[in-house]
Amino acid sequence: MTEQPSLSFFARFWLAFVCFWRIWFNPPFAQAVLPVREADKAGLLPAGATPAELPNKTEPVEKQPPAPLPPEREHAPALQVLAMLQREGRLIDFLQEDVAAFPDADVGAAARIVHEGCRKVLRQYLTLEPVLPQSEGDAVNVPAGFDAQRIRLTGNVAGQPPYNGALKHHGWVTTAVKFPSTSPAMDPRVLAPAEVELP
Template sequence: MTDSNPSFLGRISLAVSAFFRILGDGEFAAAVLRVRDGGAAAQAQTQAPSPAPKAAPTLKEASPDAALQLLGLLQRDARFIDFVEEDIKRFSDADIGAAARLVHEGCRATLREHFTIRPVRDEAEGSRVTLQEGFDASAIRLTGNVVGRAPFVGSISHRGWRVDDVRLPKLAESHNAKVIAPAEVEL
């Protein structure tokens, strides 16, 4: 594994940590948007003339409480943080695979209990689709040789995911969301 090509588990860890940091840190979210939009803008400039610049979007401050609550639920039901924070170098692939199955099962159950998640696109991966002008660029990312303007014809390489409903438990005023898993002291 290299820094430029992290392993599958490394990418999961990176994606989850970036997800929670984006939810809890508005400045980090803005930096991610700048990197994402800057990379796309640089690619578009080399491939097609750029349209007139649009006004920068208004960023809203995200409350970290919901992200911390989800992290706590994933820890409670799947021991997610224990798994990610464990140094797995000393374990065999079979041991890691067995642990990953348990974490996967718990994470999946937690997501299904607290979110209604569905694919952005209903077509099967590999299906050919045509994207007309005005397609939702927040829900569909163009990859590959992006040249010109819509309509675009291509194949679905990932159907995407969207959340239709969130059912997180309500938090008491006194709840400290930063404590995602209390320490345990056995007597």
């Protein structure tokens, strides 16, 4: 083993300062330094030995699975969509209202406002396309090996594909999502704040 040159006091001081902060904020660096510390504590560190010459006696650190998110954080994107539909179209207000007691004309007028606001949200944040390009009522061919998530068969389903049928609904598929990012400090459960008008 070659003799390592001794470091000056200031070089050792600077090295201790840098290593102190790297051990605090860089877990892989701290893991790499640990064998040297353990060998030194056990009196097995020969003078001038480098970390590469030491046996690695540390056990591999078993990664802990991340803690499960609380329900409001796990479902935050869905709650965000609902909050946007409420903000632009008052969707929650409309659905929470008992519309059976109102005349059809009032319900229709409210539905027009809800429709306009909710449609604005969809067009602003989602790009939607029909699953099948044909119009409703058109004859369509469902080939063998079709994607059951994109095409649902109804009626008299018997035998094996290909099938021939009439399109009842062309379906929808999202091709792009452009939701804004939200601050972790915001509570996703608050879909609409209470509004208080001051005199």
